[in-house]
Amino acid sequence: MKYDLSRQPTKGAQRTLSAFSSAMFDLLELESFETISVNEICERCDYPRATFYNYFDDKYDLVNYCWYLLATEIRVDEAPQLSPNEILVTYFDRLYQFFDHHKRQMKAILKHNQVDETLVASFTNYLKQTVRKIFRQIFAGLQLNIPAELLVTQCSATLLNLIEWIFLQDEPTTLEEAHRYLSILIGNSKKVVMPGLVQSID
């Protein structure tokens, strides 16, 4: 990303960022990400190519910014003070809620972009990276019988894989049923219990 998101954007910059991300979201519902060109993006929002390259490195960079916008909505950054097991369910619920809310948009995008292609992978990967950060913080102070990074990977993968199965592979599942699956996958038990914890700390 060429534009520095950390500082307060000017009114003009905000307008430009919105225009490009909206154009991308629009185009993703119309065609495959592969076939979208920078020219096409610029035409759609009536900005010159030079401006595009002032803000983004390439279309991958822009789509990444789009994921950043979506992720903000999931409130993945707000970490409540809860036990690891509760956190797991809490974040699962937020993801579930988000995908449920954006069902229509997701379905439209999936029409032109297969689940196994770059686009969807880049989205779920973005979310996975965000969820990893949270788990990394949570596991930092705990006594584990397995390296923390491994557990971080396992938990975020389990969460995202289940979400992906329900919403991207389109296997309608109630939140209750999803919780049952989650507990089986995470802990091989009836309750959600983290693997690798030396003692349960619910």
Place this chain on the structure above:
Amino acid sequence: MKYDLSRQPTKGAQRTLSAFSSAMFDLLELESFETISVNEICERCDYPRATFYNYFDDKYDLVNYCWYLLATEIRVDEAPQLSPNEILVTYFDRLYQFFDHHKRQMKAILKHNQVDETLVASFTNYLKQTVRKIFRQIFAGLQLNIPAELLVTQCSATLLNLIEWIFLQDEPTTLEEAHRYLSILIGNSKKVVMPGLVQSID
């Protein structure tokens, strides 16, 4: 892939396929996949661009063929008659063996291609897809308390994530230690026990 791999390739075609894949393997040790161009590949193995496009759609297609060549070496396709838990460990061992054997090549490639970039993702993804096929077959006839596809995803993700951690994140781990981690991640117990199975069938 434009060339039909299912039929017996002619001597010439075999030579061409080898030349292109070798060129790609060579270049991956010299620079990042992103910066490799089709022109460069063709120059390195002295074939005209037109020939490249006779065989492959693009460089992603070629690198995919490279993964196919590697995967054959792992013998992922030979499925022995074993219980699900034994299969899990068997395939983990094969992957472990393969990566251990190709340590040098992997390290060289990782020097120019970061773990989080497209190239490495495309490789581990290829392996994941291959491992998925095996688990799908294994779980087909079993009684599970969770949809089979979910379990397939979970098991292959756990396997590949552990392998990735050991070899691509470069966390040297003995096979014994790896088995211990695997059992914790898969079953939250001292032994490797699959989650989701209605009854243990060791």
Place this chain on the structure above:
DNA sequence: TTATAGCTTAGACAAGTGTCTAAATTTAAT
């Protein structure tokens, strides 16, 4: 109001991509 610093933009650039044609060459089967 007016500098001035920072953006925005048009257009050119070198390089890459994937497709196509028609000629040259190779292959496999008689």
Place this chain on the structure above:
DNA sequence: ATTAAATTTAGACACTTGTCTAAGCTATAA
């Protein structure tokens, strides 16, 4: 060894990509 079918190849094509320059615009602070 001959021949018909299939493949390979050179070169051209239209198009995309990312960079760069120099001219234009705009916002803010004196």
